[in-house]
Structures are given as structure tokens and as C-alpha cells.
Amino acid sequence: MSFSDLIGQDELKERLGISIEQTSAQSFLFTAPAGMGKHMFADELAASFVCSHPTREGACGKCNNCTYFRAGTHPDVRRYETDKGKKSLSVATIREEIIPDTAVASQIAGKKVYIVNIGNIELKYQNLLLKVLEEPPKGVVFILLCTDASLVLPTIMSRVVEFKMRPYTEEEIFKILSKHNEGDLPEDKLRFFSSFSAGIPGKGLTLIKDEDFMSERDEVFEILMKIPKRDYTGLMFEDFEFFSGRQERISDILLLMMWFLGDLSSLLASMDTKGVKNRDKVDRMRSFLSENKGLTLKNIYNASEAVTDFNRDVKARVNFEAACCTMLLKMKKEFT
Ligand SMILES: [Zn+2]
Structure with missing residues (x-):
């Protein structure tokens, strides 16, 4: 996998490529409504940070780091989702899991990557996260995801490189739906769902089922x-x-x-x-x-x-x- 395997978001891919080359930034934030594929792009970026031979196109897909990453067993990559049934990340997860873990050294990649879906995390708890974003331990990279950047503290926004996702074109959604078309829907129906998705591929994918x-x-x-x-x-x-x-x-x-x-x-x-x-x-x-x-x-x-x-x-x-x-x-x- 590399960015070119993902459909659409050309401008975003260009910016992600630049971020991989410039290793100075340590914290990133993907913002987009649900169904836009934030996780896929965040994953690809995370893979390129632990990969031994990354390029502007993303991870090499061949090195040991990539093999572990694809298997979901990379010891230096952590994923945190909003708690089941809740809309935001729990405070306990930030305080008791994420923050102490950043102090532990990387095992194989020389970097530790945290993919964190912050959801609609309350402002007072965002401050907890802010502390670690202000002075992240060396080699620690945060990739945050949220649906609405206006709910994120300005102080956090100033610490992260923000990646906004744009609505997909109808043609791009058509390609995405075709790729996932297991039920062999005819082209007419796929076109219908592509237009009905209003720029959000996840909507089409859900409606098809x-x-x-x-x-x-x-x-x-x-x-x-x-x-x-x-x-x-x-x-x-x-x-x-x-x-x-x-x-x-x-x-x-x-x-x-x-x-x-x-x-x-x-x-x-x-x-x-x-x-x-x-x-x-x-x-x-x-x-x-x-x-x-x-x-x-x-x-x-x-x-x-x-x-x-x-x-x-x-x-x-x-x-x-x-x-x-x-x-x-x-x-x-x-x-x-
Ligand atoms: Zn690699």
C-alpha cells in the first residue's frame, strides 16, 4: 500500500508526502466527517513513520517494520479509539494509558506512533493531551483524528499539522464503490449511490448494504x-x-x-x-x-x-x- 493506492484527495496526498520528508513535525490532526476515510490516510501516514525506507508515496511495504505494521502487530504503533458506545476518548485512556506509554522507549522503529481518534473530547480534557503535544518525548508522533476541528482547543490546533479532507468527486466515489462492489451491483446503481453520497464515500458504502x-x-x-x-x-x-x-x-x-x-x-x-x-x-x-x-x-x-x-x-x-x-x-x- 502507498498513498497512490488510495482514491482521491490528491492535495492531501501531496501534503502527506511533504510531511514524510520533513521529519520535524511530531503531531498531526486529520479532520473530516465520518465516512471520509480518515483512518486509511492516517494509517498510511503512520506506516510511513515507522517504515525503514519511506518515500513521498508512503511506506515501502517491504521492510520488517512494514510487515509488522500490516499485520497489526507493530510494537511501536498504538491505536486508541473512542470507547464503545461513546463519542469521545475517555480521560482514563489519556491519563493512564497514553501519557505514561509515551515515556517508554521505542522497540524497533526508533519512533513511536500514536493513532488517536479523539472524537468529541471535552475541552477540559483536551488540556491533558495538550501537555504531551507541547513537549512530546523524542521520537513520539501523534496522529489525531476528529470529525470537527471547531471543537478542538486552539492551543492544540497550534501544535498540530492539520490535514483537512475535501469532499470526494462523484467519479472518485464511483471508483471507491466499484472497488468494494462485492454484491456485483450494476453500474447504474453504483452511479446512483455515488451521486447520493454527496462527497462522502462512507455514506454510499453504508447505503449499498x-x-x-x-x-x-x-x-x-x-x-x-x-x-x-x-x-x-x-x-x-x-x-x-x-x-x-x-x-x-x-x-x-x-x-x-x-x-x-x-x-x-x-x-x-x-x-x-x-x-x-x-x-x-x-x-x-x-x-x-x-x-x-x-x-x-x-x-x-x-x-x-x-x-x-x-x-x-x-x-x-x-x-x-x-x-x-x-x-x-x-x-x-x-x-x-
Ligand atoms: Zn517499509
Whole structure:
């Protein structure tokens, strides 16, 4: 493995290469939301610090240090995760394990590397970590990970080299999903998940395995297709119930809705299916459009606006029921 085996993050790889060459810095911090692959990049950097022949591309992969590292048994590499079920690293771990361990000499690499996922560690406990970051024992390297740099003490930020990860492009996510595509999903579906991941490959990887997600997508589609013929009771009770039962993941549900509406617009505007995200539904959408001949691009646009408004209201914690019913009624008006 080297950085070039990891997909995307070209700018980050360039900076990591420079950090390997300049051995002066001792503390690093990867910041990115969950699902961005922080651990993989942190691991690669850690491997290059214990490797006997590192290059800008990362560890050599051949030396003894690399062999131990890959086996997960390198005696000079320590990993600390947030405690199970907790969102942050425990104080006891910092005080009783990490700090005393930094005083123990390296066994084979001449360096000790600590990969520490700090999570949402409370500010008062970050000071504990700060002490060891301010004056790390010789050869001790800290690679910290967190999801949100704004929760980290400025004094810690000033001691670390920060590596921010950028959202991945759709093409990069497509490559990542293809690489992990054990279920042999067809390209259309992989493309769908790549766009739906919104720059976070982990999201796509999770959704692919989530059978509920695909059935929910079908349900959202059916709700949309039924709207022109739906009566008031159907909208206010059955359809509302669907959304109400999914408040936790409502933004994903609404995004699916927006995409179906976007696809309807594309199909109404042209015969071309190039920009269509839900390829498997093209035939159904075409028959929907021919059954509802009066539907204009303006109507679909207004329906999308109703979805956007609902999404905004949910974020602003407006009464869910009222906001949801408003959306359904507006959509019904546009689709009738
Ligand atoms: Zn090596």
C-alpha cells in the first residue's frame, strides 16, 4: 500500500508526502466527517513513520517494520479509539494509558506512533493531551483524528499539522464503490449511490448494504406517482405517516424526492435520459408524464420548492406535521 493506492484527495496526498520528508513535525490532526476515510490516510501516514525506507508515496511495504505494521502487530504503533458506545476518548485512556506509554522507549522503529481518534473530547480534557503535544518525548508522533476541528482547543490546533479532507468527486466515489462492489451491483446503481453520497464515500458504502434504503426509495417513488390521484385522506394520513415514521432520516428521504422530481423535469424537457439519476424508473416516469399531460416544468419546479421548504422547516424545527402536510398539499395542487 502507498498513498497512490488510495482514491482521491490528491492535495492531501501531496501534503502527506511533504510531511514524510520533513521529519520535524511530531503531531498531526486529520479532520473530516465520518465516512471520509480518515483512518486509511492516517494509517498510511503512520506506516510511513515507522517504515525503514519511506518515500513521498508512503511506506515501502517491504521492510520488517512494514510487515509488522500490516499485520497489526507493530510494537511501536498504538491505536486508541473512542470507547464503545461513546463519542469521545475517555480521560482514563489519556491519563493512564497514553501519557505514561509515551515515556517508554521505542522497540524497533526508533519512533513511536500514536493513532488517536479523539472524537468529541471535552475541552477540559483536551488540556491533558495538550501537555504531551507541547513537549512530546523524542521520537513520539501523534496522529489525531476528529470529525470537527471547531471543537478542538486552539492551543492544540497550534501544535498540530492539520490535514483537512475535501469532499470526494462523484467519479472518485464511483471508483471507491466499484472497488468494494462485492454484491456485483450494476453500474447504474453504483452511479446512483455515488451521486447520493454527496462527497462522502462512507455514506454510499453504508447505503449499498442497507436494504431498507432501496425499499424506501421505491416507497418515495410510489408516493410521488400516486399524488395526482390521491384524495385528501390518503395524503394526510397514509402519506404523512410514511414521512412521520422517518423523521430521523428525513433529509435523505427528501433528497430522493427531489431527485425523482428532477428526473421528471429532465424527461419532460427532453427524450434524453443522460441526466436521469433513477434510470430504473424511466419507463414508469414516462408513462406518468403521458397520463398527466397537463403537467408543466413550472408545476414540477413548484413541487420541488415545496420539498425544499419542508426540508428547511424541519431543520428550523418547525412543527413536523404542519410542515409535512403543507408540502403534500402543495404538491397535490401542482400535480392536479
Ligand atoms: Zn517499509
